Amino acid sequence: MGHFHSANVFITDIFNVIVLLVGGLFLYSGKLNFGDYSAFIVAIPVFISPIMTLIHFTEQFQNGVTGFERFIEIMDAEPEVDEENAKDLEKVDGEIEFKNVNCSYNDTTEVLKGVSFKIKKGETFALVGSSGGGKTTICHLLPRFYELSSGEILLDGQNIKNATLSSLRQNIGIVQQDVFLFNSSIKDNILYGNPTATDEEVILSAKSAGIHDYIISLENGYDTIVGERGVKLSGGQKQRIGIARVFLKNPPILILDEATSALDNVTEKIVQASLEKLCKGRTTIVVAHRLSTVKNADEIAVVENGFIVEQGNHDELMSKQGVYYRLSEGLNIDGAE
Ligand SMILES: Nc1ncnc2c1ncn2[C@@H]1O[C@H](COP(=O)(O)OP(=O)(O)O)[C@@H](O)[C@H]1O
Ligand SMILES: [Mg+2]
16 A cells, blocks of 8 residues: 555656646747646646545445455354253263364365374373374364364263363363463463452462462562563463463363473473473373473374374383384484483
8 A cells, every 4th residue: 555655646746747847838838828727737636636536445445345354254153052952061080082083174184084092081191293293183172172074072981062062161271382361460361260269279270380489579469460462471471370270270181282382491391390280180181292291191192194193102102113213213302301
């Protein structure tokens, strides 16, 4: 628009200059009388203003069309609805089973192909594999952010399709690489995990997440405003507020999707300690890029191109000398250990 408008103004102004100059010359040489000359000068704005109107109209029309398209997009979005006869989940133990799960985002290519695994209550299940393999997709299927194209996911032996979305998500805590913080106080941001919690409970979860001491060192303590998306906090601090949130929510199931991959080594160690505390007694699915995080998992699955290509615990997979073995060498070289 900048280029367009400056060119536009330049052309209309040049137009004025040309009419004045050429008209002046004609007047001088007697080819034009003064009355005609004046009429021309007066006519310029009459000529230019409809052009301007047309340009403004086109611009406004374009804005209107894009605005309308956005509006239609929102109106067309299908609301998430519970299946008919969906029931609230009662007490959840946290046993998870994926049975031959296929999933695609746009009906053309399958992102997950026949994924099956089982996680016992309280165990840690690690997903490793190269980027784009489908690890995040697996994590997103459990809280039903996307629907399966075939197969089923069982929670305590029941298909999660038959549970209400709100009760299902109530039982799952997620820590991702990027923690979303609202432009509000630290306390509000932690309370987001469980809005009915008391102040004592908020402080307790901040302590568990290892962020309490930092918070009280701030001038306004728990009432400190974190700024848009938490700009006033470092990555590690944001991550620990995200962890405090999940402590407060206290779900039986936990999903950690590359929770520490955006942090430097020192911060990662600190956050890792809080995460380990968080995992205790919960069924955990962890996606990690560091071997040290994965090593202690009860079961490890290597995901490549939508398939689980290898599965077992660390020692089993190492002695197999397969994909995991090669991957772990790569992980070591990254200076992770
Ligand atoms: N929202 C989405 N829409 C369409 N395709 C997606 C979406 N999210 C991920 N994908 C595709 O699905 C595949 C698996 O992605 P993802 O599960 O994020 O992999 P990972 O977490 O293992 O790196 C990739 O090929 C990716 O391009
Ligand atoms: Mg991912």
